[in-house]
Amino acid sequence: MHSIFSRINNVSALLSSCMMALFAAIALSSFVFTADPKGDLGLLSVKVYPASGAKKAHSKQELAFVNFNVTADLRPLFHWNTKQLFVWVEAEFNNTKKSENAVAIWDRIIRRKDDANLKVSGKNKYMLRELTKSFKNAEPAHYTLKYNVMPYVGVLTYGEAARTNAPVEFPLVQKRV
Amino acid sequence: MFSEEIKNFKRLGFRHVLLQLLNFATVIASGLMIWKGLGLVTNSESPIVVVLSGSMEPAFYRGDLLFLTNPVNERYQTGDITVYKIPGADIPIVHRVLETHDDKKKDKQLLLTKGDNNYVDDLELYQGLQWLERKHIVGKVRGFLPYIGYVTIAMNDFPQLKYALLGGLGLLALIQRE
Incomplete structure (x- = not known):
């Protein structure tokens, strides 16, 4: 058959299979890049205050405030199929027998290779809190710097770039100044 | 004709x-x-979803296709991008996990999520729930195809x-x- 429909049909079928093959090739190619960059994460201070939130859901609980330093060169993670990096600092801590917590306290989206050499000294963007609403029984926390490589096409990959050397204790709750 | x-x-x-x-x-x-x-x-009721909102920009735009899995014995971790559906809400939401709290007494994992492009977490979207739980989650995003779902x-x-x-x-x- 050489009707106009069959021609359209053939051309679009060929086009879509070629596209799919190309996408698959690109997605597979990113497995070749296995960079595993490491950096440093240092804690400057940790303080615990009672929350004075206006929101009902957030009131009557303790919040921790963290100052930290991050230096990490994540430029090796950028290759031709890297759309962006999502990096975040996470606090991981247990509460004796009650809960295991992992809380992202800071994050950043990196869209260009030039911006991937991280030198940040910052404080938590998001609330650091415990499930029981108190840090009294919380064990010392590990802080880690993690990243998520997001591709133009294909599989999302995750990794850890830094970790504090020793767990850091939560101090006793202070009165709000 | x-x-x-x-x-x-x-x-x-x-x-x-x-x-x-x-x-x-x-x-x-x-x-x-x-x-x-x-x-x-x-193990996901909808293993392929189309992104409907811009709350995860610049990672995901409207019309991007996401591939999900939801293994039974794998816990969720911060940084995972989950698709969840709150009972009463009509569309599933694609957002990143910000907090996980494993409640050992009740043997449950409680989650809080946030869209990369949003300034605040998703508590307002949970329709009165305090935390997200496994039963609300459709799957974790594993793979990504741009714009194919725009049709x-x-x-x-x-x-x-x-x-x-x-x-x-x-x-x-x-x-x-x-």
Whole structure:
């Protein structure tokens, strides 16, 4: 058959299979890049205050405030199929027998290779809190710097770039100044 | 205008129509089987979703296609991008996990999520719930294809397009002979 429909049909079928093959090739190619960059994460201070939130859901609980330093060169993670990096600092801590917590306290989206050499000294963007609403029984926390490589096409990959050397204790709750 | 086609149609006869209908049904049935099979393998009620909102920009734009899995014995971690559906909400939401709290007494994992492009976490979206739980989650995002799903958004935004496409395909299936 050489009707106009069959021609359209053939051309679009060929086009879509070629596209799919190309996408698959690109997605597979990113497995070749296995960079595993490491950096440093240092804690400057940790303080615990009672929350004075206006929101009902957030009131009557303790919040921790963290100052930290991050230096990490994540430029090796950028290759031709890297759309962006999502990096975040996470606090991981247990509460004796009650809960295991992992809380992202800071994050950043990196869209260009030039911006991937991280030198940040910052404080938590998001609330650091415990499930029981108190840090009294919380064990010392590990802080880690993690990243998520997001591709133009294909599989999302995750990794850890830094970790504090020793767990850091939560101090006793202070009165709000 | 369509006299040629109608003549053709009459010449092919009733059996041909039945055969084409059967072909059409096979296509639909195999599509459904693949979809449900994928759902079984990935343990997700909807293993492929289309991004409907811009709250994860610049990572995901409207129309991007996401592939999900939801393994039974794997816990969720911060940084995972989950698709969740709150009872009472009509569309599933694609957002990143910000906090996980494993409650050891109740043996439950409680989650809080946030869209990369939003300034605040999703507590307002949970319709009164304090935390997200496993039962709300459709799956974790594993893979990504840009813009392919935009067709479905276009069809939702312009229903005429959907009917035109369906009608056209149906007509072609009946008329064409192989």
